[in-house]
Amino acid sequence: MNENSIELKHVSKRYQSATKLFQSKSISPLVLKDINLTIPTGEFHVFLGQSGCGKSTLLNIIAGFLPKTSGQVLVNGHEVTKPGSDRGVVFQDAETAIFPWLTVQENIGYGMKMQHVSEKKRQPIIHHSLKLVGLEEHADKYPYELSGGMKQRVQIARSIANNPSILILDEPFGALDAQTRRIMQNELINIWEKTGKTILFVTHDIQEAAYLGQKISIFSKSPESRISITVSVDQSYPRNLYSNESEQLVNRINDYFEVGGPAK
Ligand SMILES: Nc1ncnc2c1ncn2[C@@H]1O[C@H](COP(=O)(O)OP(=O)(O)O)[C@@H](O)[C@H]1O
Ligand SMILES: [Mg+2]
Known part of the structure; x- marks a missing residue:
């Protein structure tokens, strides 16, 4: 196993501007x-x-959904170069991420089915994933029968069923x-404690970051966002905020958050 899960080196991203086609000088x-x-x-x-600083952009580059402009x-x-089964992604909006016409367990087993994993092999993995997120009782329900929290559990279980080494969660x-x-x-x-997976978790909420992170990377303000600082949190779980x-810790993060990091 590699010692490092993720290495980002001089990564920059610029979206292609639509106006560029018409105005040669305009560059986003x-x-x-x-x-x-x-x-x-x-x-x-x-x-x-903060919203718009490029958090989703960075996660999507790591997930392989978006190309970077430069760096490694x-x-x-x-x-x-592309998405891979080593990375499982959980999106903010469960509504669009899970299939409404499939039951909870069918949603969870979908990726494996597409990979031609046999029904016999899928079942114990689905069961294990359901158990991990506490949805054993709801295996045969459809998404419309679930609460928002339960739908997010389905997304997490679906990612885990594909056994990625990295779990990427965007708000x-x-x-x-x-x-x-x-x-x-x-x-x-x-x-995380049970599976030992690497977790990349995006949030704009300081309290949530302080409750969860072993390391917290704080973005500077957009555009041209950078990581102002990565704070190490040497506290055990569960934490008391x-x-x-x-x-x-929250005060320290807040200082960085308000000033958006050192001047560029
Ligand atoms: N597909 C896209 N094309 C052009 N600009 C985009 C696109 N997606 C995001 N952006 C811009 O990139 C910036 C960062 O967006 P995003 O990564 O979604 O931020 P965050 O997740 O931190 O809220 C924003 O200014 C946004 O408008
Ligand atoms: Mg986002």
Whole structure:
């Protein structure tokens, strides 16, 4: 196994501007500028930044859905050129990510079915994934019968069923109420502790970052966003956000968040 799950070297991203076709001088700004980061295997790494700073862009580049403009992106030692089964992605909007016409277990087994894994082999994996997210009782339900939190559990279980070494989650709990959100955060920590997967988790919420991250990479403001700082959090789980330690951490992150990092 590789020591490093992710290596980002001088990664920059510029979207092609539609106006460029008509105005030769118009060039869209860099969204991400010179991102450098190494994430060791098994780390719970949080990306924190304001809306529009390029968090989803970076995750999509790592996932292989989007091309980078320059730099190098290595996943488990290999250059990323396309999506792969080593990376499982969980999106914010479960509604569009899971199939409404398939049951919970059919959704979870879908990827394996597409890979021609036999029914006999799929079943124990589906069962294990259902158990990991606490959905055993709901295996035969359809998405319309599930709450928002349960739909997110289906997405997480579906990713885990494909046994990726890296789980990529883009603001997965953003649409959930506060109580469900906390339950899901605790479940994700449990899953991470049980499976040892590398987790990349995006949020714009400082408290969520402080509750979850072993490392927290804070983005500077857009455009030309960079990672201002990566903060190490030496606290065990489950964390108490009202402890002195956590309050200090939140204040420290807040300082970086407000100023958007050192001047560029
Ligand atoms: N497909 C696209 N084409 C052009 N610009 C885009 C595209 N996707 C995102 N952007 C722009 O890139 C910036 C970063 O977007 P995004 O990565 O979604 O930010 P975040 O996830 O941090 O909210 C924003 O200014 C957004 O408008
Ligand atoms: Mg986003």
